[in-house]
Amino acid sequence: MSGTGGYGAHGGEFGRDDDEEQGEHGGHGGHGGHGEHGGRQGPYEADSAPRERLPEQRSDGPGSPGDGERENEGAGPDQPARIPMPRASVEDSGRPLPDLTDLGDLAPVPLDLTHDVLKSLLGAWALAACSAAETAAVEDHLGSCGACADEARRLREAVGLLQRPESLDLDPALRTRVLESCLVRRPPRIPVPGWSVPYDAETARLDALLQDFGDSEWHAPVRLRWFQDDTTTSRRTTVAGVIAHLLSVDGLVATALGLDDPLAEIVGAGRTGGRGVSGPVERTEEFWRTSRFPPTRAVRAPWREQSHHLVRTVSFTGSGTGGLAVSYGEFALPLHDAMLDRAFECWTHAEDIAEAVDYPYQPPAPRHLHKMIDLAARTLPTALAERRRRGLSAPARTPHLVPAGTPGRSLRLEIEGAAGGEWLIPLDSPGAVGSAELEVAHIALDALEFCRLAAGHIPPEEAAAGQIGDREAIKDVLFATASLSRM
Template sequence: MSDADDGFEPYDGDGRNDGNDGKDEKDGKDGAKETRDTRGDGTPPPRIPLPRASVEDTGLPLPALEGLLTAPEPLRLPHPVLKSLLGAWALAACSAEETAAVEEHLGACGSCADEARRLREAIGLLQRPESLDLDPGLRTRVLEACLERRPPRIPVPAWAASYDAETARLDALLQDFGDGEWHAPVRLRWFRGARETTRRTTVAGVIAHLLAVDGLIAVALGLDDPLLPGDQDQKPDARTPAERTEALWETSRFPPTRAVRGPWREQTHALVRTVSFTGGGPGTLPIPYGDFELPLRDAMVDRAFECWVHAEDIAEAVDYPYAPPAPRHLHGMIDLAARMLPEALAARRRAGLATPAPSRHLVSAGSPGRSLRLEIEGEGGGQWLIPLDSPGAVGSAEHEVAHVALDDVEFCRLAAGHVPPEEAAAGQLGDREAIRDVLFAAASLSRM
């Protein structure tokens, strides 16, 4: 069968069909006639066209490259326009032509070059990968470095250092708040009986709460009572922390405004200054909390703990990160809570909220009794033996009936009433009722 018969048409040498069924002729190099449907050796042409010849193989001169590799002529723009483009140029938002025009101009204009450099440096600050917020531990490191070089004439007592640090951290968080943040809603949480209790307020309301409760220490030290401003002839108010808070909320604008920061800040400074000037001493001055008392040294740690807890409440309300206290301060807070657990457990027993101690285990004050080993993990942790049968008993490893392990920050949040007791323990071993009673007693340490 011929090529015409099978439906295919022959191709010429450059891949084009001549439309004449291969009957045209062309001259060969030797002048002889050669049909288009055969090669020089009489074989038919290929169905697929051969590759085109390169211009480099023809011996002809190559095309001129002039104009192909030269950069386009930059735009000619007046100085005011070029100056207005510097911001976009610093952000890499100019077109290629505008970029070339600006960069050519910067080589000849010193003022624009200086402005461009400043803009580029500013853009670099805005695009830094790390956070622009100061390291929470920066203040502590700076103070330690300063005190190493020049110790203070009047040092802050060690038991007041955590209060000094936590109030300073909270004050640093508050300093840039606008009106919107000061009125952001905050839910105070604490544990009462067998369940969590809450109270809604604002950021300003939380600071007013801290002001009112810190006033218990201020009154004991002879400072002004924030509930009786300018009228110190009256008897100082010695109600419970919750009652003092409610009284301050009722007598001030409700909800309180950002103006509460000033009195709170001045009071914190006055407390630290007063305990420092009085020489610190053992810190045994009793501080009444209404239904119980704490010595001054423990009351300052207690106030540092509550300041941190409520600072986290505020940070959560404004969606801002907030780090835990320094490990040595965290350890002091945990130690105070561990020492308060036996009395809290006894109070729950008297209220019928904890398992009664077996009569055979009742011990006199100072005697060893059943104990629970409280293991707190983390940099601020340690181990404590908690007497289970009497607040005056002594913890004893020989009479250990249970062992419970918690993370340091998790334990503090349990003691603040922010973690359910059933979900707090990371590890438990031994008497389940004793473990449950101690965890619930830790949660009962919390208060408004």
């Protein structure tokens, strides 16, 4: 049986396992060679049984003769040299593949595909899932086939609709960055006092959160939490009820500045027989009780208008009004601290609202958060004294109160993070001065952890605080921090 022309792969070692039977009966020869029954034999004769490759014939390294040299060893002068066979893969022979750097830059082989195949690739091409060769073939075809070009355009437009929509919410820090950039170029004629800037920023952020709320979000249930008498207390309301609460308590600052109280007709006399309602909790409860209907989205406009009036008024009156007393009923705060207090509560309740509607909400800017933490740290000595007076805290260790302005036993409060710092908290008297020499304990807390503790959102026993020193003093300060919270 005469062999066929072309490269006789079946007569050599390459592919022998698949064609042993053909090689035994003659198989295909080399270049035009013949089988066993006639013609000139090639360099490798077709034996009656397949030969085994001896171990010493393997190429063991760069110095050993290559496959092509061994294949041409038996060729006479009148016989053409056998073309070297391609090396086997690693899986076939165990030898390493050639280094890719030796292959040079190989140009991609253009694909010759039918119209039906190219049309079936349009979907993958629109999704950018084709190989480089397929992409080139499809794009070359689109230049000459109008029907496929129209289909490709429609698929590309459809892919655009499959993309995940990006959030349309603005970066919370965008307003601050824009204002800072503008103020650097042109300072305001009437600047906002630094102690009221956090309130301005937090009310603006909360208003942005409320902007796109529908009726279902406004009536979403919200649970307000605070710490009272060493226990966690909560009150259930709605998103609109929270804004009504902020409106009620902000009215305390408004009345201190001589502005109209938006709740004057509602809580002027209240249930106290004409004595008026003065405390934050009383004002809120009276507002909720006397409202004809539960608060709705309509409460947003008066709350936002009042916040604008507060910032505008303190800006016009200047920073000299910062010491004006703002009454909270049982206690009073200077105006500059009251504005920080309102900023802190606005952020805290904004997080309550965001949690109720399952929406992410970022903490305040670090410089604003630092001022809020500083207010809480400055209030702790008074809170410790109040708890001691009510029998909720251990009595002072010193035999008598430390005179005002003198050093006393102290706890070092370390707040970590960009908004943090260190404060020495006097333990035995609100008028004492913190002293590093008389330090008896040290607490380290993350900034947000400390703020959530001060807001009554986590109990003191669960606060993740690093502690060292007097355990009783540490416990007293943690519980005093939680007692700063209120509805």
